[in-house]
Amino acid sequence: MALKTISLYAVIGNPIAHSLSPVMHNAAFKAMGMAAGFVAFQVTDAATALAGVRALGIAGLSVTLPHKQSVMDCLDEVAEDARVIGAVNTVVNRRGRLCGYNTDAPGALTALRRKVDPQGRRVLILGAGGAARALVHAVTGSGGRVALVNRGRQRARELARDFAVEVLSLAEIPAFAPEIIINTTSVGMFPEKAQTPLPEEFLQPGMVVMDIVYNPLNTSLLQAAGRRGALIIDGLEMFVAQGALQFELWTGVKAPVAIMRQAVLRALGENCSLQETSSVGN
Ligand code: ATR
Numbered sequence: 280m281a282l283k284t285i286s287l288y289a290v291i292g293n294p295i296a297h298s299l300s301p302v303m304h305n306a307a308f309k310a311m312g313m314a315a316g317f318v319a320f321q322v323t324d325a326a327t328a329l330a331g332v333r334a335l336g337i338a339g340l341s342v343t344l345p346h347k348q349s350v351m352d353c354l355d356e357v358a359e360d361a362r363v364i365g366a367v368n369t370v371v372n373r374r375g376r377l378c379g380y381n382t383d384a385p386g387a388l389t390a391l392r393r394k395v396d397p398q399g400r401r402v403l404i405l406g407a408g409g410a411a412r413a414l415v416h417a418v419t420g421s422g423g424r425v426a427l428v429n430r431g432r433q434r435a436r437e438l439a440r441d442f443a444v445e446v447l448s449l450a451e452i453p454a455f456a457p458e459i460i461i462n463t464t465s466v467g468m469f470p471e472k473a474q475t476p477l478p479e480e481f482l483q484p485g486m487v488v489m490d491i492v493y494n495p496l497n498t499s500l501l502q503a504a505g506r507r508g509a510l511i512i513d514g515l516e517m518f519v520a521q522g523a524l525q526f527e528l529w530t531g532v533k534a535p536v537a538i539m540r541q542a543v544l545r546a547l548g549e550n551c552s553l554q555e556t557s558s559v560g561n
Contacts (some may be wrong), residue, residue, distance in 0.1 A: 306542035386521025484508030
């Protein structure tokens with residue numbers, strides 16, 4: 280009897296045990312009737328893992344912290360926007376050629392556009408790490424006017440220089456009068472759920488406030504934004520949107536987004552142990 284061949288996909292990161300990417304992508308493969316499976320690998324060295332991808336013929340990867348930068352040196356091609364952002368979160372194995380992409384930036388934009396078009400809007404981005412780079416690229420690319428606030432001023436200045444945006448102190452925020460605020464830091468993530476990256480006084484009615492943290496979904500920042508009459512976008516939206524784009528890059532098939540969102544929501548609700556570790560990223 281001939282063995283059925285399946286395409287294997289994986290997420291690499293460290294830590295990885297509680298990533299929701301396997302739940303989301305396996306639900307999508309199943310819904311589409313595809314002979315494919317998705318597993319998680321805890322990886323300390325991206326280069327060795329990528330050699331394994333080549334050797335084993337793994338069809339595609341999702342890449343999460345801390346490998347989004349280091350994986351770039353191991354690829355045959357890197358898409359232009361991923362190069363500009365400086366991070367790859369998706370690898371496609373095209374007959375042995377490993378090609379890198381960034382779906383965080385367009386995924387964030389999809390999530391944001393469900394509530395507001397950033398074109399011509401004043402957008403305050405909290406943070407200056409890898410996720411902030413993807414968000415700054417996405418928002419400036421779609422015509423938003425970006426300002427940054429970050430704990431470490433030097434890192435914010437470097438990011439601001441790369442993308443020609445401004446850096447603000449907390450005291451300068453009211454004069455900037457942000458219409459959209461996006462948290463890209465890990466502040467507020469489990470177990471430090473009570474923390475917030477921005478004091479409530481800066482949140483105003485009519486603003487759109489988006490958080491990329493998805494554990495918990497209703498972060499302290501979003502709770503405060505709701506109390507102040509702002510529109511809120513939780514981290515589930517970006518996670519699912521970036522995952523849907525990954526699925527489409529790997530398979531060439533339109534992603535079953537509603538099924539993917541449902542699978543992640545169910546896992547967030549059921550799996551309490553998820554709350555023991557990271558919940559930003561893939
Ligand atoms: P990622 O690639 O997910 O963005 P990162 O590169 O480690 O991760 O960046 C984390 C971001 O969260 C940074 O902006 C960091 O601020 P610093 O640049 O000052 O380190 C921010 N961050 C993390 N913990 C924080 C905290 N307790 N208070 C304020 N900012 C914090």
